[in-house]
Amino acid sequence: MKKNGYSAYFCPMNISEVFEPNRKQTLAITTLFGVEDLVVDELKSLGAIDIEKGNRVVHCKGDLKVIYKSCLQLRHAIRVLVYLDEFEAAGPEELYDGAVKLPWEDFLDFKTTFSINFAIHSEHYSHTMYASLKLKDAIVDRVRDVTGNRPSIDKVNPDYQFLLHISDEFVSIYLDASGPTLNRRGYRGESVEAPINETLASSLVKMTGWDGKIPLIDGMCGSGTIPIEAVYQARNIPSQWYRSKFGFNTWRNYDPALMAQVREEAKAKVKDLETEVFASDISEISLRSAQHNIKNARCENYIQTSLKSFENLEKPAEHGIIIINPPYGERLDPDDINNFYREIGDTLKSNFEGWDAWIITSNKEALKHLGLRTSKRIKLYNGPLETRFVKYELYKGTRKGQE
Ligand SMILES: C[S@@+](CC[C@H](N)C(=O)[O-])C[C@H]1O[C@@H](n2cnc3c(N)ncnc32)[C@H](O)[C@@H]1O
Incomplete structure (x- = not known):
């Protein structure tokens, strides 16, 4: 069978093998566009094997421990999925026929609940919700026929959450x-307004190459996501350290002792912060929100917050990294937003010599008004918006026109 864009290596396993102890499962780690390489590096460090990069996804293999570690620690990922099966189905009826053959009774009985998320990109499925309903019907019918009882749906707190992915006629089902x-x-x-996705914020920090040894500033911090993620990274705090519930907690093979061990091993690597992280914003509402979130994230001892306009910022050391996620100006007059970006450029030139500045924006025209020479440009998406994450090295002679 033609595969769904993956190498033949990622051959789906028998669904009933998912609970075999020590079995290396085939995993799909979903992520954001442009950060796949960061996930590859993370997976290597967590002990995953056979890592293969895709588009917004990284495939690999790993046992239960890798699954637990991935969920607890991955900073640059969105979901950790265990591959269950894959088949071709050129429409909802064929999807039902393919799915009803799988031994869902291995997961589900009348006491367990499930839900289905879906991502469908196929002209064979004009009603994506209908496709997910067909999968639900197949699962319920199968379990009822084999066991005499039907499992129920719980969209909020399911015991098993499945993901249905369809690309053209290729159907993949994950746990x-x-x-x-x-x-x-x-x-x-x-x-x-417009808080940045935590996974994206963490990826931005990583892409700057910040080593946690020189100061880091977010001068338009909004809800404080970038500084919080920076502190988590520099201190080796697992991204999900304060989360109490993962999908795997309700699987029938959940191993609390193994999870405790994974947490202990991660805790042993936590370290102190070697430098200072600063978060400021011009808006009182934003700053209050940042302070609230920073406290929630247990970072109040590591991030200095201040109510300050960007134009009044000064560098606290000779070298450092400044990251900003400024307004993109979709609702502003182009002249106003271009001037705003020009002022950002002026402040960086006059107040941050010796620093690296990184700006993420979807407004390519406004970026030109910074008046700084670009030294790196990375394409990313902030939600649906195509953006550029751009680096400026603020050393003498980096102003445009001084080359
Ligand atoms: C897109 S939001 C940043 C969102 C943030 N990254 C987060 O995760 O919530 C832009 C922020 O820039 C702030 N801002 C706008 N003009 C500013 C200025 N001149 N100085 C400092 N902050 C400013 C706004 O108040 C807003 O909080």
Whole structure:
């Protein structure tokens, strides 16, 4: 059978083998566009093997311990999925026929609940919700026919969360180990307008190459996501350290002793912060939200917050990294947003010589008004918005026109 874009190596296993102890499962780690390489590096360090990069996904193999570690520690991922099966189905009826053959009774009985998420990109499935309903019917019918009882759906707190992925006629079904998506670290209670996804924030920090030894500033911090993720990274705090529930907690092979060991091993690597992290914003509401979130994330001893306009920021050391996620100006007059970016450029030139500045924005036109020479440019998406994450090295002679 033609595979769904994966190498033949990632041959799906028999669904009933998912609970075999020590079996290396085939995993799909979903992520954001442009950060796949970061996930590859993370998976290597967590002990996954046979790692293969895809588009917004990284495939690999790993046992239960790798699954637990991945859910607890991956900073740059969205979901940890265990591959269950794959088949071709050119429409909802064929999807039902393929899915009803699988031994769902290995997972489910009348006491267990499940839910289905889906990601469908196929002209064979014009009603994506209908496709997921057909999978649900197949699962329920199969379990009822084999056991005499039917499992029930729980969309909020299911025991088993499945993911249905369809690309053209290729159907893949996964078991979701993460539960709520991994960007939801749990510290963000109060939100400002346009908060950045935690996974993206963490990836931005990583991409700057910040080593946790020189100061880091977010001068337009909004809800404080970038500084929080920076502290977590520098201190080796697992991204999901304060999360109490993962998808795998309700699987019938859940091993609490193994999870305790995974947590202990991660805890042993936590270290102190060797430098200072600063978060400031011009808006009182934003700063209050950042302070609330920083406290929730147990980072209040590591991040200095201040109510300050970007133009008034000064460098606290000779070298450091400044990251900003400024307004993109979709609702502003182009002249106003271009001027705003020009002022950002002026502040960076005059107040941050010796620093690296990184800016993420979807506004390519406004970026030109910074008046700085670009030294790196990375394409990313902030939600649906195509953005550039751009680096400026603020050394003497880096102003445009001084080359
Ligand atoms: C897109 S939001 C940042 C979101 C943030 N990364 C987060 O995760 O919540 C842009 C922020 O820039 C702030 N801002 C706008 N103009 C500013 C200025 N001149 N100085 C400092 N902050 C400013 C806004 O108040 C807003 O909080």
